[in-house]
Amino acid sequence: MSTIRLTMAQAVARFITAQKTEIDGQVLPLFGGVWAIFGHGNVAGMGEALHDVRDRLPTFRAHNEQGMAHAAIAFAKTSRRRRMMACTTSIGPGATNMVTAAAVAHVNRLPVLLLPGDVFANRKPDPVLQQIESFSDGTVSANDCFKPVSRYFDRIARPEQIIPALQRAMSVLTDPADCGPVTLALCQDTQAEAYDYPESFFAEKIWAPRRTRPDESELAQAADLIRNAKKPFIVAGGGVLYSSAEKMLADFAHKHGLFVGETQAGKSSLPHDHPANLGAVGVTGTGAANALAEEADVVIAVGTRLQDFTTGSWALFKNPSRRIVGLNVQTFDAAKHNALPLVCDARVGLEELSRALGAWRAPEAWAARGHEEKSRWFETAARFTDPTNAELPSDAQVIGAVQRSASPSDVVVCAAGGLPGELHKHWKASAALGYHMEYGYSCMGYEIAGGLGVKMAEPAREVIVMVGDGSYLMMNSELATSVMLGQKLTVVLLDNRGYGCINRLQRATGGESFNNLLRHTNHVTLPEIDFAAHAASLGAQSLKVKSIAELEDALKKARASERSTVIVIDTDPLASTDEGGHWWDVAVPEVSSREQVKAARKEYELAVAAQRVGD
Numbered sequence: 001m002s003t004i005r006l007t008m009a010q011a012v013a014r015f016i017t018a019q020k021t022e023i024d025g026q027v028l029p030l031f032g033g034v035w036a037i038f039g040h041g042n043v044a045g046m047g048e049a050l051h052d053v054r055d056r057l058p059t060f061r062a063h064n065e066q067g068m069a070h071a072a073i074a075f076a077k078t079s080r081r082r083r084m085m086a087c088t089t090s091i092g093p094g095a096t097n098m099v100t101a102a103a104v105a106h107v108n109r110l111p112v113l114l115l116p117g118d119v120f121a122n123r124k125p126d127p128v129l130q131q132i133e134s135f136s137d138g139t140v141s142a143n144d145c146f147k148p149v150s151r152y153f154d155r156i157a158r159p160e161q162i163i164p165a166l167q168r169a170m171s172v173l174t175d176p177a178d179c180g181p182v183t184l185a186l187c188q189d190t191q192a193e194a195y196d197y198p199e200s201f202f203a204e205k206i207w208a209p210r211r212t213r214p215d216e217s218e219l220a221q222a223a224d225l226i227r228n229a230k231k232p233f234i235v236a237g238g239g240v241l242y243s244s245a246e247k248m249l250a251d252f253a254h255k256h257g258l259f260v261g262e263t264q265a266g267k268s269s270l271p272h273d274h275p276a277n278l279g280a281v282g283v284t285g286t287g288a289a290n291a292l293a294e295e296a297d298v299v300i301a302v303g304t305r306l307q308d309f310t311t312g313s314w315a316l317f318k319n320p321s322r323r324i325v326g327l328n329v330q331t332f333d334a335a336k337h338n339a340l341p342l343v344c345d346a347r348v349g350l351e352e353l354s355r356a357l358g359a360w361r362a363p364e365a366w367a368a369r370g371h372e373e374k375s376r377w378f379e380t381a382a383r384f385t386d387p388t389n390a391e392l393p394s395d396a397q398v399i400g401a402v403q404r405s406a407s408p409s410d411v412v413v414c415a416a417g418g419l420p421g422e423l424h425k426h427w428k429a430s431a432a433l434g435y436h437m438e439y440g441y442s443c444m445g446y447e448i449a450g451g452l453g454v455k456m457a458e459p460a461r462e463v464i465v466m467v468g469d470g471s472y473l474m475m476n477s478e479l480a481t482s483v484m485l486g487q488k489l490t491v492v493l494l495d496n497r498g499y500g501c502i503n504r505l506q507r508a509t510g511g512e513s514f515n516n517l518l519r520h521t522n523h524v525t526l527p528e529i530d531f532a533a534h535a536a537s538l539g540a541q542s543l544k545v546k547s548i549a550e551l552e553d554a555l556k557k558a559r560a561s562e563r564s565t566v567i568v569i570d571t572d573p574l575a576s577t578d579e580g581g582h583w584w585d586v587a588v589p590e591v592s593s594r595e596q597v598k599a600a601r602k603e604y605e606l607a608v609a610a611q612r613v614g615d
Contacts (some may be wrong), residue, residue: 003196008159009049009186011197012115015166017057020206021082030174030207031113032075032085032456033058035068039090040129041117045191046088060485063477065089067449069101070438071478072112074413074446074453076105078433081179081242082209083457086113091188092130096142100443102149105181107440108238108265109305109330111173114150114183116143121157121187128188143185151180157187159195174207176242176345177330211243212329214344214352222325222342223356226298231319231366233296234258235281235310238265239303239328245347246432249302250274252350257361258300259370261289263310264420264439266303268429278374280580282310284421287580288377292370294318300325303346305333309439313585315610327353337613377580384577385426387548394575395422398494401548402464403428405555410462411436411454415446417468418501418576419494425580433458445475448491452478455487462490462559469495472531476538482564483539490558491540491566492551493531500573509588510600517573535566542566583607 006014019030036059038047050059062068065087072085089095095116105112119131119141127133134140147153152172154165162184169182214222226232240249246269253260253276261281262269270277279286281293290312293299297319304310305328311317314337317324326339327349334341342349385400395418402412408430414423415438429435436454438446451465472493482489498517506516513520518527535542541563545551551569558565588604589597 002199009045009191013049035087041091065097067478070449071453074450075457078457084111088115091117102181104441106149118185118187146183150183152182155185159193211345229298232298234260234300236266236269237263237304240269243346248350264437268435272428280424283584284424288373312582392572413451413465416442416444444471449478465491480538489564493568494571496573510597531568540564544568
């Protein structure tokens with residue numbers, strides 16, 4: 001057996017470089033690069049190793065460890081999980097800064113390889129700088145925080161351990177069912193230790209997506225259930241896009257006369273104007289999709305994990321006889337809430353399910369109902385997004401301006417706050433992956449870093465990041481990274497002077513406005529933040545606009561620019577779309593001295609009674 005003597009860190013870098021994928025007949029590196037912020041726990045080991053392969057595996061420097069991991073996650077999502085990135089940090093705060101991002105990847109089933117440095121395996125210099133000392137367990141380090149938010153975790157304390165660890169890591173990162181973040185904690189001294197590695201370990205390997213076919217018995221049961229449905233309805237989740245199944249979904253819906261509601265992750269599975277697309281479903285759903293979801297007797301859940309925003313906290317599907325067909329590559333998701341599981345890849349599963357259904361179509365009366373509801377919703381939605389001269393426009397009115405300035409190939413990126421609800425209802429996605437929303441973990445601060453990852457994966461598409469002032473203040477540093485890397489973003493920053501979304505929720509549950517909008521916080525002086533000046537200080541072009549008309553002009557200028565641009569507009573913190581949507585379970589206090597809370601509690605108890613959990 002031929003061997004090559006390398007440090008453990010060099011073995012990691014060389015192995016990653018050898019992993020490939022084939023997309024549309026073109027062989028590409030599986031890893032689009034490595035994000036690195038160096039410190040004493042990785043600069044000597046991983047730093048030297050990455051320098052050696054920099055011509056084949058680019059290293060990118062970020063400004064925040066959480067931010068760079070968000071960028072890596074967005075890159076993987078935009079790449080339909082066919083490509084990914086790695087992230088390396090020092091031990092201590094550099095590592096734990098990535099834990100939130102690991103949770104984002106874990107919830108959203110997205111691949112990212114996290115390579116934090118760790119304490120010395122030999123323990124001679126213990127305790128080292130930034131070492132977390134457990135009084136009861138000598139094996140614990142800060143990296144143990146990654147265990148609950150990693151699909152696979154390993155600590156590398158000997159150089160040869162990296163061989164099985166990387167092989168297991170790749171199995172997880174490329175598996176459609178188990179896909180998620182992998183954390184390999186690399187002990188600082190072990191990174192620099194040498195070992196005679198088999199040369200075969202570094203042979204090029206091309207990873208292709210595994211397309212699991214449905215079990216014949218499950219397929220027959222699903223087809224029989226759908227064939228007897230009078231009011232069937234499809235819920236399209238992110239798995240449709242990860243499987244590249246959007247054409248198959250369109251064909252399936254057309255052939256069988258079915259309508260589709262899209263989750264946050266599944267939005268853009270169908271063009272917004274496709275006859276079968278009723279738009280967003282669930283808590284932030286359209287009136288059209290939710291009207292059919294409420295009456296559906298069979299819900300075909302394709303590639304969705306059926307979280308509470310999709311199911312209206314399990315109160316949306318009101319038909320007492322409704323059944324769910326869980327078409328999902330992951331058994332855990334396919335079997336949720338007594339669903340009839342159909343465990344398979346979305347594209348293959350829809351193809352075989354269509355074949356099993358033959359010429360069957362949903363009843364014409366149900367089809368007429370869907371078209372009627374869609375037409376009604378389009379008329380309703382236009383009222384919220386039309387141009388306005390209001391001094392403080394709503395989020396929906398800003399979305400309307402951005403939409404009118406956009407091209408069909410553009411990608412809109414967002415994550416948390418009130419914007420996801422308004423975008424889910426109102427954004428008209430024309431092309432697949434044109435809607436990029438991190439709403440599995442609803443992570444504030446994801447937006448700009450995520451936009452950077454999207455742009456790196458799709459450099460030919462215009463990327464528009466929509467972000468609130470709260471999220472921008474939480475994390476904006478990767479705006480400077482986008483300028484540094486020449487990855488142009490257009491950032492529309494909506495300033496409602498606080499956490500407007502949670503303020504509205506607080507009031508809706510009977511509470512007084514408290515500690516959300518800046519003016520309702522404990523303060524001596526209210527901050528007057530010049531976001532445009534701040535963005536300019538990070539190297540971006542920036543401007544503050546005072547109206548929707550000025551916003552549309554600014555968007556045209558941003559599109560013509562070659563550098564990231566931030567456009568700031570003041571918005572109304574109270575206005576939101578009061579049409580469509582659905583109840584969401586947010587527990588209201590059972591005891592309160594305030595009459596508003598008591599009234600909200602009564603309404604809450606009535607709503608909870610409509611939940612259908614476990615049937």
